[in-house]
Amino acid sequence: MTKNLLVELGLEELPAYVVTQSEQQLGEKMAAFLGDNRLSFESIQTFSTPRRLAVRVNGLADAQTDLTEDFKGPSKKIALDADGNFSKAAQGFVRGKGLTVEDIEFREVKGEEYVYVTKHEAGQSAEQVLTGLPEVLASLSFPVSMHWASNSFEYIRPVHTLTVLLDEQALDMPFLDIQSGRISRGHRFLGTEVAITSADSYEADLRKVFVIANAKEREDMIVEQIKAIEKSQNVVVEIDPSLLNEVLNLVEYPTAFMGAFDAKYLAVPEEVLVTSMKAHQRYFVVRDQSGKLLPNFISVRNGNADHIENVVKGNEKVLVARLEDGEFFWREDQKLQIEALVAKLEDVTFHEKIGSLAEHMHRVQVIADSLAKQANLSEQEREDLARAAHIYKFDLLTGMVGEFDELQGIMGEKYALLAGENPAVATAIREHYLPNAADGDLPETKVGAILALADKLDTLLSFFSVGLIPSGSNDPYALRRATQGIVRILDAFGWNIPMDELIHSLYELDFASLAYENKEEVLNFIRARVDKMMGKMPKDIKEAVLAGSTFVVPEMLAAATSLVEASQADNYKPAVESLSRVFNLAEKADAVATVDPSLFENEQEKALASAIENLLLSGEHKEKLAQLFALSPVIDAFFDNTMVMVEDQAVKNNRLALLASLTEKAATVAKFNVLNTK
Incomplete structure (x- = not known):
C-alpha cells in the first residue's frame, strides 16, 4: 500500500533568484533521503512561491524494504x-x-x-523513517543565510510554518523553533491561514487563499495573460526568459497588466528605457508589429485584478521617475568632453591594492598593442585599437552610467559616436565588456575582441599579482568569467596565440604601476578554463590535451574534439597504445641527446626514423591524428624487433632520443600516454 507525502516549508519572502534553485534542491535532497532510507516511491513533484518551498512524494511505500546483507x-x-x-x-x-x-x-x-x-x-514504517525529514530541510544550502530572534541556526529566511502530511494524516515533528502540522499561509494580502486537507488537495487548498503553488502553472498564467494583452492591443511583448523566471518568483497569484508613459521619453536611447523597465522595475518591454519600441510596458501584480487601475497608475508613476532621470543624464552627459573624463580616471580606483583605472588602462594599451601584432590586425585596426584603449573607460564617469551601471560600454559607444569618434572605436568601447556572462555574446569586431582580451588579461594578472586569487566557489571579482571570456574569444576568432608564451611575455613587461606576480598560478587558472570549455568530453582526453605541449586555445579544443571522434573508431585503441608506449619510454631520454643514424642496428629502427622525419602533422586535427595513427604498425614493428633499454649506453640513448623526437611532434596534439584505452 502506498501513500502520498507532502512537505511544505513556509518562510518570509525569498530572494527571487534563489527560489527555483531551492525548489530543485529540495526535490533532489528528498529523493536522496528516501533512496538512502530504502523507501520506494513513484514520483516527486516540487512547488515554490516567494513564501514557500514544498515537495510531494507520490506513491510512497508504507515501509522500508527489508535489508539482507x-x-x-x-x-x-x-x-x-x-x-x-x-x-x-x-x-x-x-x-x-x-x-x-x-x-x-x-x-x-x-x-x-x-x-x-x-x-x-526488517524495514521500519514510513512514519518512523520520516522523523528524519527535518534533517533534509536543514541540509538545504543557500548563497546567503541569516539567523533571527534567539535562534542560532542560520537559514535563507525566517521559517514560520512546516506542513507535513501523509495522505490526510498530519505528522508532528520539530524544525528549528516550530512544530509541524497542516497549517499553511495564504497570500500575504488576499489570503489567510489555511488547513491543508491532504497531500493531494495541496494546490486546491492554496488556490482558495490566492496562492498558485505550482511555479510552472504561475509561469503559464503570466505568459497567457501577456499573450491576451498582445492580441487585444495589437502589440508584441518581449518575454525574456530570465525576467519571466524572476517575475514568477516574485508573485504568488499573478495578474499581468499594461501601463504607459509619455512618448517624449522615446527620444532617450532605447537601451536606457529598456534597462529602466527590465532591470529596475521588472517590466516587460512592448513593441509594435515592426519591432519599434512603444511607450508602454507590461508588469505583473502579486494579486488579483481588483482595483487594477490604481496599480497601473502607481507603476506608471514609479517608471516616469526613472525615465526622468534617464532623460536628464542623457542631456547633461552630452556636454562632457571625453578627454576631460579620461583625465579624471587618474583619481578613480580600480582596486585599492592595484591602483587607479588610468593605470589599468595604460597596461591594457601595452597588452593590446602586443596582441594586435600577433593577431595580424591591419594598420587602421591598430590605430582604432590604440584610440579605443586610450579612452574606453571614460563613460564610467558619466551621469547615466553612474545611475544605470548596466549601461557601461553601451553608453560609451553612444557618447563616443556623438563626439565624432571612429565607429570602430565606439564599437570596441562597447564590445570590451563582452562576454558579460559565461555563455554571453562575444565581440564581433577584431578591434573590440583584442581590447576585450587585453582588458581581461590585465584584470586577471593584476588581481593574481596582489594575491586576490579565487578559491573554491569564492570569486568576488568574477575572474573565472573573465578568463572564460579570454578562452572563448581566442577560439571564436581562431587566433593561434600560444598562451604560455603570451603570459611569459606579459610578465617581462615593466610597469611603474604594478609588477605582475604568480605566473604559474595564472597559467594553471587559464588551463582550468580551457578544461571547462571542453565540456563533458571524457576526462582522459581532456587531461591528455591539457598535458600536451601546445597551449594554443583553438588548437587544444580542436584536438580534444578530434580525439573524441577518433575514439569511436576500431584503430583507436591499438594506435593509442603504440603511441603511449613511445611516450612512456621517451620520458627516460636525455633532453640534450640527438639521433645518430649510424647507431641504428636494424631495418625497423631505420623505418621508424624515416617515418618520424617525414611526419609533418599538417592539416586539420582529424588529419593529424590519422597521420599519427598510421605510424602504429611502424612503431609496433620497431618494438617487436628492437630492445630499447640495452646495456650499450650509446645505443640506448640513441633509441630513446629517436622516441623523444616522435613525442615532441605528437605532444603538439596530446600526451598520448595519459589516454585510457581499457
Missing part, C-alpha cells in the same frame, strides 16, 4: 584458535555487526575459507 570477515585460520574455538578476531567481527558467533558460516573464496555472516534488518 552479507559481510565477509577474517579467514578461517584466523577465526579459529588452536583448539577450534572462535578467536577474539572472529568474536569482535560479529559483535561489530550486532550478531553472535552462532551466526558464522564459512565460505570458500579462491581456495581459502573465510568467515561470513548474514544480517537481516
Whole structure:
C-alpha cells in the first residue's frame, strides 16, 4: 500500500533568484533521503512561491524494504584458535555487526575459507523513517543565510510554518523553533491561514487563499495573460526568459497588466528605457508589429485584478521617475568632453591594492598593442585599437552610467559616436565588456575582441599579482568569467596565440604601476578554463590535451574534439597504445641527446626514423591524428624487433632520443600516454 507525502516549508519572502534553485534542491535532497532510507516511491513533484518551498512524494511505500546483507570477515585460520574455538578476531567481527558467533558460516573464496555472516534488518514504517525529514530541510544550502530572534541556526529566511502530511494524516515533528502540522499561509494580502486537507488537495487548498503553488502553472498564467494583452492591443511583448523566471518568483497569484508613459521619453536611447523597465522595475518591454519600441510596458501584480487601475497608475508613476532621470543624464552627459573624463580616471580606483583605472588602462594599451601584432590586425585596426584603449573607460564617469551601471560600454559607444569618434572605436568601447556572462555574446569586431582580451588579461594578472586569487566557489571579482571570456574569444576568432608564451611575455613587461606576480598560478587558472570549455568530453582526453605541449586555445579544443571522434573508431585503441608506449619510454631520454643514424642496428629502427622525419602533422586535427595513427604498425614493428633499454649506453640513448623526437611532434596534439584505452 502506498501513500502520498507532502512537505511544505513556509518562510518570509525569498530572494527571487534563489527560489527555483531551492525548489530543485529540495526535490533532489528528498529523493536522496528516501533512496538512502530504502523507501520506494513513484514520483516527486516540487512547488515554490516567494513564501514557500514544498515537495510531494507520490506513491510512497508504507515501509522500508527489508535489508539482507552479507559481510565477509577474517579467514578461517584466523577465526579459529588452536583448539577450534572462535578467536577474539572472529568474536569482535560479529559483535561489530550486532550478531553472535552462532551466526558464522564459512565460505570458500579462491581456495581459502573465510568467515561470513548474514544480517537481516526488517524495514521500519514510513512514519518512523520520516522523523528524519527535518534533517533534509536543514541540509538545504543557500548563497546567503541569516539567523533571527534567539535562534542560532542560520537559514535563507525566517521559517514560520512546516506542513507535513501523509495522505490526510498530519505528522508532528520539530524544525528549528516550530512544530509541524497542516497549517499553511495564504497570500500575504488576499489570503489567510489555511488547513491543508491532504497531500493531494495541496494546490486546491492554496488556490482558495490566492496562492498558485505550482511555479510552472504561475509561469503559464503570466505568459497567457501577456499573450491576451498582445492580441487585444495589437502589440508584441518581449518575454525574456530570465525576467519571466524572476517575475514568477516574485508573485504568488499573478495578474499581468499594461501601463504607459509619455512618448517624449522615446527620444532617450532605447537601451536606457529598456534597462529602466527590465532591470529596475521588472517590466516587460512592448513593441509594435515592426519591432519599434512603444511607450508602454507590461508588469505583473502579486494579486488579483481588483482595483487594477490604481496599480497601473502607481507603476506608471514609479517608471516616469526613472525615465526622468534617464532623460536628464542623457542631456547633461552630452556636454562632457571625453578627454576631460579620461583625465579624471587618474583619481578613480580600480582596486585599492592595484591602483587607479588610468593605470589599468595604460597596461591594457601595452597588452593590446602586443596582441594586435600577433593577431595580424591591419594598420587602421591598430590605430582604432590604440584610440579605443586610450579612452574606453571614460563613460564610467558619466551621469547615466553612474545611475544605470548596466549601461557601461553601451553608453560609451553612444557618447563616443556623438563626439565624432571612429565607429570602430565606439564599437570596441562597447564590445570590451563582452562576454558579460559565461555563455554571453562575444565581440564581433577584431578591434573590440583584442581590447576585450587585453582588458581581461590585465584584470586577471593584476588581481593574481596582489594575491586576490579565487578559491573554491569564492570569486568576488568574477575572474573565472573573465578568463572564460579570454578562452572563448581566442577560439571564436581562431587566433593561434600560444598562451604560455603570451603570459611569459606579459610578465617581462615593466610597469611603474604594478609588477605582475604568480605566473604559474595564472597559467594553471587559464588551463582550468580551457578544461571547462571542453565540456563533458571524457576526462582522459581532456587531461591528455591539457598535458600536451601546445597551449594554443583553438588548437587544444580542436584536438580534444578530434580525439573524441577518433575514439569511436576500431584503430583507436591499438594506435593509442603504440603511441603511449613511445611516450612512456621517451620520458627516460636525455633532453640534450640527438639521433645518430649510424647507431641504428636494424631495418625497423631505420623505418621508424624515416617515418618520424617525414611526419609533418599538417592539416586539420582529424588529419593529424590519422597521420599519427598510421605510424602504429611502424612503431609496433620497431618494438617487436628492437630492445630499447640495452646495456650499450650509446645505443640506448640513441633509441630513446629517436622516441623523444616522435613525442615532441605528437605532444603538439596530446600526451598520448595519459589516454585510457581499457
